[in-house]
Amino acid sequence: MFEYLLNKEQKKLRQEARDFVKSIPRQMILDMDADRIQFPKTFLREAGKLNLMGCRYPVEWGGRNMDWVSTCMVMEEIGMLGYIFACIFGVGAELVCDAIILHGNDEQKEKYVKPLLKGELFAAECLTEPRGGSDFFGTTTVAEDKGEYFLLNGQKRFIVGGEGADYFLVYARTDPDNEPHKSISCFIVDRTDGVRSEYLYGLMGCRGGGAARLVFEDVKVPKANLLGELNQGIAIFNTMMIPERLGTAAMTIGAANPAVDIATGYTSKRKAFGQPIADFQGVSFQVAEAVMLLDASRSVIYSTARAVDEQIDGKQIRRMISQSKKFVTESCQKAVHHALQVMGGIGYTNIYPVERIFRDLRLASIWTGTNEVMSMIIANEWYKEYWANKKTETIRDMEPVAAEAGAKDEKIFE
Numbered sequence: 001m002f003e004y005l006l007n008k009e010q011k012k013l014r015q016e017a018r019d020f021v022k023s024i025p026r027q028m029i030l031d032m033d034a035d036r037i038q039f040p041k042t043f044l045r046e047a048g049k050l051n052l053m054g055c056r057y058p059v060e061w062g063g064r065n066m067d068w069v070s071t072c073m074v075m076e077e078i079g080m081l082g083y084i085f086a087c088i089f090g091v092g093a094e095l096v097c098d099a100i101i102l103h104g105n106d107e108q109k110e111k112y113v114k115p116l117l118k119g120e121l122f123a124a125e126c127l128t129e130p131r132g133g134s135d136f137f138g139t140t141t142v143a144e145d146k147g148e149y150f151l152l153n154g155q156k157r158f159i160v161g162g163e164g165a166d167y168f169l170v171y172a173r174t175d176p177d178n179e180p181h182k183s184i185s186c187f188i189v190d191r192t193d194g195v196r197s198e199y200l201y202g203l204m205g206c207r208g209g210g211a212a213r214l215v216f217e218d219v220k221v222p223k224a225n226l227l228g229e230l231n232q233g234i235a236i237f238n239t240m241m242i243p244e245r246l247g248t249a250a251m252t253i254g255a256a257n258p259a260v261d262i263a264t265g266y267t268s269k270r271k272a273f274g275q276p277i278a279d280f281q282g283v284s285f286q287v288a289e290a291v292m293l294l295d296a297s298r299s300v301i302y303s304t305a306r307a308v309d310e311q312i313d314g315k316q317i318r319r320m321i322s323q324s325k326k327f328v329t330e331s332c333q334k335a336v337h338h339a340l341q342v343m344g345g346i347g348y349t350n351i352y353p354v355e356r357i358f359r360d361l362r363l364a365s366i367w368t369g370t371n372e373v374m375s376m377i378i379a380n381e382w383y384k385e386y387w388a389n390k391k392t393e394t395i396r397d398m399e400p401v402a403a404e405a406g407a408k409d410e411k412i413f414e
């Protein structure tokens with residue numbers, strides 16, 4: 001994180017996050033990667049005791065009244081422990097609670113946000129279905145209005161905390177005859193009868209998060225657990241995409257950082273042809289590229305975080321968030337690729353954690369919306385913005401500034 005962007009309060013919070021990161025036992029990190037631990041509640045309990053989660057929420061609900069810049073900074077620091085730690089830290093406190101803070105009523109905040117931020121309750125977010133994740137509006141999970149409750153039936157896949165969470169934020173169709181944008185609702189679902197974790201995935205990386213397939217079979221969801229308006233799940237989905245994608249991107253930087261650090265130290269000490277390999281430009285330029293990619297990622301993240309704090313135009317935010325997610329995750333993957341490359345064979349072994357970081361970060365461009373979906377959003381928003389800008393004509397039109405600009409017969413478009 002760039003020092004000059006932080007005020008005193010943020011620096012203090014960063015130090016608290018760093019101290020917490022230092023306190024996590026080495027064995028816990030190894031046990032998670034070996035799938036010996038699923039969903040480490042002790043980690044979240046400790047984070048809750050230290051009031052590190054949800055710092056941007058109002059104090060009355062357990063936050064610190066801080067902002068998005070502070071949130072990204074905390075996510076970056078927690079990411080240092082490993083991508084899955086930041087994910088577990090974020091999924092309940094930064095995603096699920098964000099939805100309840102923005103769209104829930106006071107009873108829901110009291111019951112579900114406060115204890116979660118204290119580390120006493122755990123939550124998971126359920127969007128993806130076995131049928132597909134990219135096409136969110138194709139949701140097939142249904143919640144039928146039965147008068148006193150909703151009857152929930154369906155499945156969700158790859159849910160971090162599927163094993164371990166106490167409650168779930170679930171999107172389900174409540175008006176199957178209506179168009180998708182007007183027929184999905186969002187529910188807070190307790191782990192009660194009819195909620196089962198069916199399948200625990202064998203993952204390439206990011207292990208230990210309890211990623212499971214969840215089955216909801218005739219689950220009675222009380223009416224009080226509808227979040228926001230009936231059939232207006234889209235409003236929640238839209239605001240959730242900010243923590244989902246901005247937070248994911250910020251934590252990717254933190255997760256990639258140790259690989260670049262380790263590679264810097266290694267290449268300074270390791271010798272070949274009688275000299276440190278960092279003296280070869282083929283090596284030091286790769287490290288330079290990696291450092292540049294991490295700092296460029298920080299620039300993108302913190303300017304986007306600032307834009308969210310300033311509440312600039314929602315459509316532009318949508319594009320900035322998607323750009324941040326795509327740019328940062330791909331840049332960090334490249335940075336880790338360089339780190340591993342300059343370490344030669346030893347980088348490919350578990351003598352150093354670089355191989356684990358490499359495996360973990362492969363997920364970054366897949367989850368919370370694939371990077372292809374990010375490109376789709378960027379393109380959509382950009383074309384709309386382009387034509388809107390054309391109408392205002394506040395900037396000079398450079399198209400006529402070409403020697404043959406008037407050659408109308410050459411400007412053929414179809």
Ligand SMILES: Cc1cc2nc3c(=O)[nH]c(=O)nc-3n(C[C@H](O)[C@H](O)[C@H](O)COP(=O)(O)OP(=O)(O)OC[C@H]3O[C@@H](n4cnc5c(N)ncnc54)[C@H](O)[C@@H]3O)c2cc1C
Nearest residue numbers: 125126127128132133134158159160366367368369370372
């Ligand atoms: C370890 C892990 C943890 C996860 N945690 C959670 C979680 O906690 N909660 C949750 O809800 N989900 C979670 N996910 C799910 C994740 O968000 C989805 O896997 C992701 O959104 C992609 O969905 P999919 O796997 O169904 O792929 P699909 O949607 O089937 O996509 C397959 C491929 O097709 C491409 N594609 C699809 N549509 C288009 C298009 N229109 N244009 C171009 N390309 C397209 C995709 O980019 C992708 O490359 C997790 C996944 C993993 C692996």
